[in-house]
Amino acid sequence: MExxxxxxxxxxxxxxxxDRIIKxxxxxxxxxxxxxxxxxxxxxxxxxxxxxxxxxxxxxxxxPIEVYEVATFYSMYDTVPVGKVxxxxxxxxxxxIEGAEKIISYIENxxxxxxxxxxxxxxxxxxxxxxxxxxxxxxxxxxxxxxxEHLTEEKVDALIEAYRKNPKANYMGM
Amino acid sequence: MGRQLLxxxxxxxxxxxxxxxxxxxxxxxxxxxxxxxxPEEVLEEVKTSxxxxxxxxxxxTGMKWSFIAKPEGVPRFLLxxxxxxxxxxxxxxxxxxxxxxxxxxxxxxxxxALGANQGYIYIRGEYMYVLRILEKAIAEAxxxxxxxxxxxxxxxxxxxxxxxxxxxxxxxxxxxxxxxLEGERGxxxxxxxxxxxxxxxxxxxxxxxxxTIAAVVPIINDxxxxxxxxxxxxxxxxxxxxxxxNINKPGVFEIEMNITVEEFxxxxxxxxxxxxxxxxxACVPGGSSVPILPHYLVCKTAAGQDRLMSYESLADGxxxxxxxxxSGGFVVYDEDQCIVRNTWNFTRFYHHESCGQCSPCREGxxxxxxxxxxxxxxxxxxxxxxxxxxxxxxxxxxTICPLGDAAAWPVAAAIRHFREEFEWHVNxxxxxxxxxxxxxxxxxxxxxxx
Numbered sequence: 001m002e003x004x005x006x007x008x009x010x011x012x013x014x015x016x017x018x019d020r021i022i023k024x025x026x027x028x029x030x031x032x033x034x035x036x037x038x039x040x041x042x043x044x045x046x047x048x049x050x051x052x053x054x055x056x057x058x059x060x061x062x063x064p065i066e067v068y069e070v071a072t073f074y075s076m077y078d079t080v081p082v083g084k085v086x087x088x089x090x091x092x093x094x095x096x097i098e099g100a101e102k103i104i105s106y107i108e109n110x111x112x113x114x115x116x117x118x119x120x121x122x123x124x125x126x127x128x129x130x131x132x133x134x135x136x137x138x139x140x141x142x143x144x145x146x147x148x149e150h151l152t153e154e155k156v157d158a159l160i161e162a163y164r165k166n167p168k169a170n171y172m173g174m
Numbered sequence: 175m176g177r178q179l180l181x182x183x184x185x186x187x188x189x190x191x192x193x194x195x196x197x198x199x200x201x202x203x204x205x206x207x208x209x210x211x212x213p214e215e216v217l218e219e220v221k222t223s224x225x226x227x228x229x230x231x232x233x234x235t236g237m238k239w240s241f242i243a244k245p246e247g248v249p250r251f252l253l254x255x256x257x258x259x260x261x262x263x264x265x266x267x268x269x270x271x272x273x274x275x276x277x278x279x280x281x282x283x284x285x286x287a288l289g290a291n292q293g294y295i296y297i298r299g300e301y302m303y304v305l306r307i308l309e310k311a312i313a314e315a316x317x318x319x320x321x322x323x324x325x326x327x328x329x330x331x332x333x334x335x336x337x338x339x340x341x342x343x344x345x346x347x348x349x350x351x352x353x354x355l356e357g358e359r360g361x362x363x364x365x366x367x368x369x370x371x372x373x374x375x376x377x378x379x380x381x382x383x384x385x386t387i388a389a390v391v392p393i394i395n396d397x398x399x400x401x402x403x404x405x406x407x408x409x410x411x412x413x414x415x416x417x418x419x420n421i422n423k424p425g426v427f428e429i430e431m432n433i434t435v436e437e438f439x440x441x442x443x444x445x446x447x448x449x450x451x452x453x454x455x456a457c458v459p460g461g462s463s464v465p466i467l468p469h470y471l472v473c474k475t476a477a478g479q480d481r482l483m484s485y486e487s488l489a490d491g492x493x494x495x496x497x498x499x500x501s502g503g504f505v506v507y508d509e510d511q512c513i514v515r516n517t518w519n520f521t522r523f524y525h526h527e528s529c530g531q532c533s534p535c536r537e538g539x540x541x542x543x544x545x546x547x548x549x550x551x552x553x554x555x556x557x558x559x560x561x562x563x564x565x566x567x568x569x570x571x572x573t574i575c576p577l578g579d580a581a582a583w584p585v586a587a588a589i590r591h592f593r594e595e596f597e598w599h600v601n602x603x604x605x606x607x608x609x610x611x612x613x614x615x616x617x618x619x620x621x622x623x624x
Contacts, residue, residue, distance in 0.1 A: 024335035026292075029375060031357035035340050039299060066357075073359040074340035075526075076299045092261045093462055094418040094505050096519050130343065130523050131261040131462075132300050135505070136416060136424035145302045 008051040010059075014040055018059060030060050034070055038077055043144075047078040075129070083118040083125035084167035087160075088142045091128040094135035103139045103151050104128055110160065123167060124160070144169075176430035177404055179392040179412050180385070184272050190307065192314035195275040201320055203283045203394035208328040211394075216287035220390060222398030224410035229255055229346070229383030230461060230501040231576075232485050235390075241370040242288055243378040250290040251379040253355065254281060254387055256297040256304075257339055257346040260461035261523060262503025265414035266384035268426040270297075270304050273388075274311035280387035281334055282320060283394055288380055291331050295384075296351050299340040308336045343527035347575045348381040349373075350529065361529050362575035383501075385414050406432035409484035413502055415444075420508035422446035431484040431499075435459070436473040438483050439506060452508040456591075459488050460500020462520045463580030465587030466513070467497050493587065512606055514599050517588040518546035524581035535578040538569040542585055549596060552603030559596045563589055 010018065018037050025032040037060065041052050048071050050064075057064040071077045078086075087107060091100050104126070108114055111124050118125040134140045137149035148159055163169060188194035195201075207216050221236030242250060254277065258266040270277055281293045297305050312334055315321045323331045337355060339345045345354045349363035352374050373379025389411060393401045402410045409431035418424045421439070423446035429438065438444045439454065448454055457472045458464060473481055476495035481487050488499045507516070525539035542565050545558050566582035573579070589596060599606055 021337075024294075024337065026375075029356070032337065032355055034357035035299070035354065036338060039302070039338070039340065060357075062357075069359055070357065073529075074299070074342050076341035091519075092523050093458075093516060093519050094262055097419060097505075097507065097511050097516065129341070130526050131259060133258050133264040133267050133298070135262050135264050135418035135503070136426065137264075138418065138424075142300060147303075 008055045010041070010044070010055075014044060022060075031062050031066070034060060034062070034067065035074070038067075038071055042077060046084065047081050049079070049081075081118075082127075083123050085123055085143060085163045086125045086127060088127045088129045088132070090130070090132045090134065090138070090140050090142075092131035095131075095138040095140060098138035100128075100139040103141070103153075103156065106153050106156060107160075110156070123164060176428075176433065177412060178428050179401075179404075180269065180276065180388050180414065181273075181426075181428045189273055190271075190275075190311075192275060192311070192318060195273070196318070199395075200275055201279050203391045204279055204286075204320055205326065207283045207286050207394055208326050208330055213287045213289055216283065216394060219393055219398035220287065223389075223393040223401040224398075224408060225386065225389055225393060225401070226408070226410075226485065227383055228385035228389065228413065228502070230260065230463075232499065235382065235386055238370070238382075239284075239288055239380060241368070242380055243371045244289065245378075249292065249377050250288055251374045251377055252281065252285045252288055252290040252293040253348075253351065253374065253379060253381045254293065254295040254384055255346060255348065255351055255381050256295050256301070256384045257351060258301075258384070258501075259298055259343040259346050259527075260463065260501045260503050261520065262418060262458060262461045262505045263416050263501045264418075265416045265426045265502060267301055267304060268416075269384060269388060269414065270301075271307060274307050275315070276388045276391060277308070277384055278311050278315050278320070278334065280390045282315075282325070282332055284380075284382065284387055284390050285332050286330055290380070291333065293332065293334045294355060294374075295334070295336045296345070296355055297336060297338050298345070299338045302338065305336050305338055312336065342529075343523075344529045344575070344577060347577065350575065351381060352379065359529070361531050362577075364574055404430050406482065406484050407486055409482075409486060409499075413483070413499070415483065415502040415504050417445050417504045417506070419504075419506035420449045420452065420511070421506045422449055429483055431482065433483050434473070435481045435483055435488075438504070439472070445504075445506065448506065448508050450508075452510065454506065455509045455511055456507040456513065458497075458503070458505040458507075458584075459483075460498045461503030462505075462523065463576075463583055464498040464500045465493050465496070465583050466516075466591065467587075468591040471495050471591075493583070494590070497587070512550075513588050513592040513595050514546065514550050514606070517585055518543065518550045520584050521546050521581065524577065528577060528581070532573040532575075532578065534569045534572040535581065538565050538578070539581045541565055542581070546585075549599050550603075550606075552599075554596075554600045554603070556597065556600050558600070559589060559593065 021033045022030045053067040139151045140149040225235045226232040342360045344350045345360040350360040354360045369379040454469045475490040521543045525543045530536045566585040569578045570582040
């Protein structure tokens with residue numbers, strides 16, 4: 001949750017990945033890498049604050065405003081601090097008729113927060129989101145890169161316990 | 175179960191790996207195309223097949239390909255639209271996760287027909303784990319000579335990469351997708367010029383859905399004429415349907431488009447009937463943006479004929495009594511579901527996803543959401559129903575891209591077919607919430623925050 005970071009620099013592994021992604025595009029079109037680079041930064045820092053976005057602008061040789069406008073357009077990017085574990089529950093049509101609203105209220109009550117809020121210990125953020133493309137396996141939530149489907153209250157209990165022990169369990173790659 | 179052209183091998187163990195995929199006959203279409211056919215011949219086969227875009231609009235793929243401009247010395251691009259975000263649709267994710275090489279193979283064969291030497295798969299950011307599956311498949315394809323320079327000694331070069339979005343439904347619109355791929359906000363472009371003339375980095379570009387590109391593989395393997403024999407009328411071949419909602423067997427099904435809707439909903443091969451023995455109330459057959467059908471128009475058309483799972487039959491009766499096949503996002507509603515609440519939910523989605531460029535969509539979607547919210551939560555007036563009708567009519571056709579239409583249609587259809595339910599919400603709002611959602615009365619009169 002703390003807004004002050006040790007550094008905004010990427011690790012050597014992250015820089016290598018950025019380099020690989022830039023090379024997927026023709027020379028001079030490195031701006032196309034922006035969305036993926038923002039994902040890399042967010043997976044590492046948890047959210048995108050201004051120094052990180054400025055650093056990314058320098059990496060891609062673009063203006064900082066070009067990074068801000070993209071980061072604020074796409075709903076997956078967080079430009080304000082969030083918890084270490086972001087529970088994103090699908091709330092759209094097919095999930096809603098299969099009980100998404102009950103799952104959202106259950107998580108709200110269990111964690112003592114409202115939709116969009118973060119727990120006082122800074123571990124969990126609850127966010128209801130629009131369709132995640134898992135309508136046949138509703139209700140569902142996404143955490144990091146993982147899809148948790150056919151949710152029940154018991155399943156929610158179990159995964160909240162698991163994430164409390166290991167908040168980084170939600171990312172597969174970098 | 176009918177013929178399976180895309181998912182026939184989905185249960186073969188290890189089909190997601192190159193070795194098994196190849197052993198099961200994978201990459202034959204690339205061999206056939208590059209060794210025995212000219213690009214024009216590949217295009218002709220696709221035209222003959224009658225394949226129509228599987229992303230929602232249903233535009234003939236061969237015709238779309240034939241529009242691509244071919245100025246000398248200008249690179250062309252093939253983009254795969256894997257931004258699947260239409261509520262109710264999850265078929266592309268299933269296909270990419272289970273058989274990633276089918277998409278890679280389709281990309282090579284299709285690009286050859288277009289003379290494109292670079293392709294990108296644009297996948298929605300939420301599918302990051304699928305992106306990693308695709309990157310692995312692409313690396314395997316490079317190692318085995320199906321991508322890169324001089325593929326199979328044919329002199330044809332093709333590079334393929336995956337890139338992703340970050341949570342924006344609008345990026346499924348092809349010009350917004352191109353903007354996003356260029357590292358910009360996903361604002362759709364004004365057309366013309368169309369992507370076939372000026373697309374990615376202002377070069378000629380074709381954008382096709384995942385399933386469309388995958389379907390090119392069996393078309394080249396077996397021939398376009400063979401493909402065209404499957405299905406009915408102008409709905410040739412097979413279609414992946416994402417079935418969800420109140421049914422016994424939700425999931426992805428590959429169907430021949432001549433089966434009836436009744437068979438699809440009630441047969442154990444497909445949806446397996448309505449859950450808990452309840453009755454069918456309504457159905458959205460092609461993703462959230464297509465008109466909802468009331469139960470009496472689901473299995474039969476207004477003329478009393480059996481409705482089929484085809485482009486034409488689902489559209490029979492126009493918007494008055496029909497709907498659309500769209501992306502194949504088939505959502506089934508049982509008798510307990512509330513149409514007003516569902517319409518509010520979908521409208522909230524479109525409000526959230528409007529890019530904000532065009533006033534009718536930016537303002538209209540939010541306005542409709544507010545009106546629907548107050549109807550659902552017990553603050554509605556009778557004249558709100560006509561107001562909603564009026565707003566949606568002023569959005570439709572007045573925006574740069576089809577998101578405006580997509581937001582307007584579900585509202586129009588809900589009022590057209592379920593007007594009584596809207597009126598009932600004005601007269602007795604508490605009863606709906608108690609009956610359908612078990613919500614307590616005090617929640618009914620929460621302040622309008624939408």
